[in-house]
Amino acid sequence: METNTKISIRNLYKSFGKKHVLNGVDLDIEKGQSLVVIGGSGTGKSVLIKCIQGLLTPDAGSIKIDGEETVGTKGKNLKDMHAKMGMLFQGGALFDSLTVWENVAFSLLENQKIDRASAKVEAVRVLRQVGLAPDVADLAPSELSGGMQKRVGLARAVITKPEIIFFDEPTTGLDPIMADVINDLIVESAKGLGATTLTITHDMASARKIADKVAMLYEGKIIWQGTVKEMDKTDNPYVCQFINGCARGPIKMDV
Amino acid sequence: MMRAHKFENFLRSLGKPLVQFVIRFGELMQFVLQALYHCFTPPYYGKNFLRQLLDMGFYSLPVVGLTTIFAGMVIALQSYSGFARFGAEKAIASVVLISVTRELAPVLSALMVAGRIGAAMAAEIGTMRVTEQIDALVTLSTNPFKYLVAPRIWSGVIVLPLLVLIGDVIGIFGGYVVGVYKLGFNPANYINSTLEDMEALNIISGLVKAAVFGFIIAVMGCYNGYRSRGGAQGVGEATTNAVVSASILILIFNYIITEIFFSK
Numbered sequence: 001m002e003t004n005t006k007i008s009i010r011n012l013y014k015s016f017g018k019k020h021v022l023n024g025v026d027l028d029i030e031k032g033q034s035l036v037v038i039g040g041s042g043t044g045k046s047v048l049i050k051c052i053q054g055l056l057t058p059d060a061g062s063i064k065i066d067g068e069e070t071v072g073t074k075g076k077n078l079k080d081m082h083a084k085m086g087m088l089f090q091g092g093a094l095f096d097s098l099t100v101w102e103n104v105a106f107s108l109l110e111n112q113k114i115d116r117a118s119a120k121v122e123a124v125r126v127l128r129q130v131g132l133a134p135d136v137a138d139l140a141p142s143e144l145s146g147g148m149q150k151r152v153g154l155a156r157a158v159i160t161k162p163e164i165i166f167f168d169e170p171t172t173g174l175d176p177i178m179a180d181v182i183n184d185l186i187v188e189s190a191k192g193l194g195a196t197t198l199t200i201t202h203d204m205a206s207a208r209k210i211a212d213k214v215a216m217l218y219e220g221k222i223i224w225q226g227t228v229k230e231m232d233k234t235d236n237p238y239v240c241q242f243i244n245g246c247a248r249g250p251i252k253m254d255v
Numbered sequence: 256m257m258r259a260h261k262f263e264n265f266l267r268s269l270g271k272p273l274v275q276f277v278i279r280f281g282e283l284m285q286f287v288l289q290a291l292y293h294c295f296t297p298p299y300y301g302k303n304f305l306r307q308l309l310d311m312g313f314y315s316l317p318v319v320g321l322t323t324i325f326a327g328m329v330i331a332l333q334s335y336s337g338f339a340r341f342g343a344e345k346a347i348a349s350v351v352l353i354s355v356t357r358e359l360a361p362v363l364s365a366l367m368v369a370g371r372i373g374a375a376m377a378a379e380i381g382t383m384r385v386t387e388q389i390d391a392l393v394t395l396s397t398n399p400f401k402y403l404v405a406p407r408i409w410s411g412v413i414v415l416p417l418l419v420l421i422g423d424v425i426g427i428f429g430g431y432v433v434g435v436y437k438l439g440f441n442p443a444n445y446i447n448s449t450l451e452d453m454e455a456l457n458i459i460s461g462l463v464k465a466a467v468f469g470f471i472i473a474v475m476g477c478y479n480g481y482r483s484r485g486g487a488q489g490v491g492e493a494t495t496n497a498v499v500s501a502s503i504l505i506l507i508f509n510y511i512i513t514e515i516f517f518s519k
Binding site: 050053055056079082083085086087089090091093094096098106107110111150156 | 298300306384386387388390391392394395396397402500
């Protein structure tokens with residue numbers, strides 16, 4: 001088998017009741033590559049990411065990470081799989097019962113059993129990397145602004161130096177400048193770690209900045225993929241409509 | 256033909272809620288088994304357990320104290336007006352003792368804690384669910400059952416009996432206060448009658464009830480929070496369900512345990 005593929009998805013199906021969300025997704029992500037999946041709201045982008053992480057079990061299909069089947073992984077193996085992954089959630093998903101640094105150092109404290117003092121030093125170091133001052137460390141997540149919460153979420157996702165990082169709409173809810181700052185941080189930290197990343201977004205500015213490769217999800221299938229350059233030149237009517245944000249076109253919105 | 260159709264509709268309207276009930280019950284049982292499994296397998300999160308212990312135990316003391324003292328007082332008053340006045344002293348001490356330790360302290364404390372803590376559990380875990388914090392736990396290689404559910408169940412099973420033990424003392428004291436200061440009984444005689452009737456079975460059955468109620472409160476709080484969907488409204492629903500279902504189950508199991516202990 002070719003060795004360069006990090007994540008390989010074949011024929012992935014997932015439905016909720018009568019609603020078919022994923023309808024046979026095929027997607028490959030190469031090692032160290034940054035893939036951005038674009039698509040409208042409710043097209044199953046989040047479901048895709050959750051299936052890869054084992055948070056949802058697909059109805060059918062295969063997901064291989066480093067050539068190993070991960071669908072149906074449980075217990076210890078699932079834990080090992082998650083140890084290789086980091087995730088930045090859309091709303092940050094910081095634990096409100098813990099301080100900022102305890103959030104960032106969660107894996108170090110709970111899984112690697114590193115003592116609190118050195119875990120805090122490491123957390124503060126990573127917080128600085130994402131542009132947060134050390135005095136933020138002892139605050140509660142609820143005391144932070146949206147942009148700062150995203151940064152803390154990013155710090156928590158990268159502190160274990162994961163091989164794969166997922167970004168769920170990293171710029172949603174941020175002003176354009178803060179969005180760009182977060183985009184820069186994402187690119188920086190992913191390149192710094194040499195990590196493979198999968199981002200889902202409908203923010204095209206963000207997609208252009210982060211992506212090595214773009215894939216478009218529509219009606220539960222990947223209908224187009226290519227580089228950013230190819231995206232700008234493509235005559236695929238779906239992609240054109242989406243990246244230019246036109247109400248007219250083949251994509252019909254349910255309103 | 257028309258009639259057959261109507262009959263089918265009728266059957267369907269009966270069957271649908273039944274099927275839904277069976278599904279819900281199955282989900283709950285699956286949740287309970289999973290929770291129990293994770294209660295007995297490491298890793299254990301001691302800090303979370305201690306936090307729950309404090310929330311559920313220490314901060315519930317005022318509520319439990321107030322509930323049981325007035326329960327004890329009212330029982331003394333009611334039984335005095337109901338019993339023959341002759342020899343009331345002994346009878347009332349005994350009635351207060353038995354009703355407080357067997358029934359009032361466990362049931363009332365559990366209902367109060369269900370309202371206070373069951374609701375808080377459902378709201379907290381429900382919010383964690385809808386803000387993806389539970390997903391975040393999983394991606395950080397932490398099992399939410401071990402991290403969130405097990406500490407709450409352990410704390411419920413351990414804390415409720417302790418609360419009830421304290422409630423027993425306070426409730427009996429409430430009866431004593433009314434007996435001595437309002438009804439004019441002799442304090443020494445009242446205490447003596449209470450001690451004479453003190454039986455291990457009364458106290459133990461109350462404590463067993465308390466442990467079961469603590470389990471019910473924690474499980475219903477966690478289960479309803481865990482499966483909540485759809486933002487603030489979903490969390491609100493989960494909170495209501497947690498309290499209502501826990502309260503009903505407490506009353507049902509109260510009967511069952513009483514049956515086991517006291518029916519011959």
